[in-house]
Amino acid sequence: MVVLRIATAGSVDDGKSSLIGRLLYDTKAVYDDQLASIESASRQRGLSEVQLSYLTDGLKAERDLNITIDVAYRYFATPKRKFIIADTPGHFEYTRNMVTGTSTADVSVILIDASRGLFEQSRRHIAISSLLGIKHLVFAINKMDLVNFSEGIYRQFANQLTEVASKLGRFDCAFIPISALHGDNVVEASQHTPWYHGPSLLDYLEQADIETQAYEVGLRIPVQTTVEASGKNGETELYALGLIESGEVAVDDMVTVLPQGTKHTISDLRNVSGAVPSAIQGESVSFKLEPPSPIKRGSFIVGAKDWPKPTERFSAFLCWLSDEPLKLHAEYKLLHTTQVVSAKVTHVVNRIHVESFETEPASSVGTNDIVEVHLTLDQPIFADTFEECRPTGSFVLADATTKATCAAGLIRRLQETSEPVEEVSVGIS
Amino acid sequence: MSQTIWNVEKEIRPVKRWNIEEEAIYILREVAGQFRKPVLLFSGGKDSLILAHLAVKAFLPGKVPFPLLHIDTGHNFPETIAFRDEFANRLGFELIVRKVQDSIDSGRVQEESGPFPSRNRLQSVTLLDAIAELKFDAAIGGARRDEEKARAKERVFSHRNAAGQWDPKAQRPELWHLYNGLLNQDETCRIFPLSNWTEADVWQYIVENQLEIPSLYFSHQRQIVHRDGQLIAITPFTPPQPGERVETLNVRFRTVGDATCTGAVASEASNVKEVLREVLESNLTERSGRNDDHRTEAAMEDRKREGYF
């Protein structure tokens, strides 16, 4: 069954938890015992109505503070699709969770409270979706019951949001007038919005065209690990295991093993179901190389021709996730595909104001900042830009001491070793 | 100039969308690649069984590069233990067993008192001791995020400090499929490759791959009592209490953990397809048969902090 990954975002109190609770409830993904448990939790906190939002507010602390404090994953299915919702909090200080939740999403669902104005928060969500390369944005214009299901108010929001979205990215946008509390246009079309002819939110999610982008950079298989098996004559043979991040591969194809740069042909290719003559982007495979090569985790299988260039220096966008500010010129661990190298941030080009994509000078980098930086590595990696190939154009920075994840990185420009890094500014022309 | 940062073009070549099986296999290969000495936590239950099957698939034509570890509460149904041994043997796994009874005998933990002692909570200590003793740095588990509310926030690579504890407030953000398994001295990771699976997915997978599962999952006759709204099977560890009426019913189990905390459900489903149908129609979550989660609203979260599975 097709899996659609959804990231939801909204400012506090826009009704995100209610909406997800409603989707789960109306698609029967809520079980009786869960309902009983949120009923009793609602009662204990002195609330008369059952809070469907409790279905998604998992941790004790959240219930007591009445906020969602971390990314939570929720599941529901219809006969057409299976859905995974990454429910990400909308508080300013938790933008990092939104980046996390959105990194794996096909679609962003952005909640807007129709009874209030448009907040900076929504712009931030649109901008982050743009930065992470999300193509589909769904604006759920919520609490329509509080504004008498007014078509005028809906249109005003749709126009305003269209303008913001077209400034920040190239999206497919949908605008759906809903009431998460009462269920209008969430699963079923509402009788209160005769002027609206579009799909309900669930119809949209069931039908959204979610084809994965095929990358054009050629073959990319980062080797995750290797296994040994015994060959026909009892000799030990080495197999590489990895995911095809881009391109396609067939038995007898000539490939290059990096970093050595040696040429080999592919034999005994398998995907998760067994031996196959060929495999494409998105498949996990195992194969042998002829002649054998001393491959290991971190080896990189690419085509005979389209090689990524080795690079020790590049510019990238960083979403800073850690509470510890960035330390310039300090050592970080950089996780890129299946490799770990040491990296230093040598220069902060600027901070990107996420509501407008305008740039401003930055002297420090702290939690939730999105900045453009220059990085220098202690050994070259083979990479593409995020725009060309997301899996080989993205990375994570980990603190060299605690090993905790502290930034998400998107490679913007690769520099060959001797060239100085170009000063480029981002954004709107 | 275009007003976007990334120029996303429409695809022209076919690509495969990741499904939950491919994702789990990718994660298992990451474990083999990133950790020094991983282990797969195996209970004989359906989730750990699927994990072991996926591991076999993930490393073909080679062998799975890690053993199975079972933490035996001593309160298992005999069917589960027989299945566990046969399974490990058939698939060529090394099986390591560590017993909660040994932790009790050595004074590491104390048996709960009260009318229905459960060893479910004690397992955490035996598990942490086994991980330390055998110097494992990653323990792969079959937990799913749809099982329980505190699990909905758990990462795929779930970091544990040197004392084996989970801190829900200090989880590592997980981006794309770049899993950060870097560790310091004595730190470990719990790995959950089935995070994105639901109970229905699990049964679907068992049907499609014709996996053998313990007989407890199918309808069979059993002596039970009604206790706190649940059906409790009568075993040497769970004798009937005064005043309880023992009945014989057709039941099956939705999980096959510790007999002291695993409730049965009345069922006539005698094969995998019938179970799948029941699951799809059911309106109780699978953990509802486990009385250890009902003790307090945040029971699971509290146990996880202590190092539970």
Ligand SMILES: Nc1nc2c(ncn2[C@@H]2O[C@H](COP(=O)(O)OP(=O)(O)O)[C@@H](O)[C@H]2O)c(=O)[nH]1
């Ligand atoms: N009238 C009305 N109230 C709503 C609607 N959706 C949510 N609310 C209320 O708005 C408040 C915040 O909702 P919640 O779902 O917790 O918001 P979150 O902070 O975005 O998760 C709660 O009191 C909800 O009952 C709606 O469609 N109409």
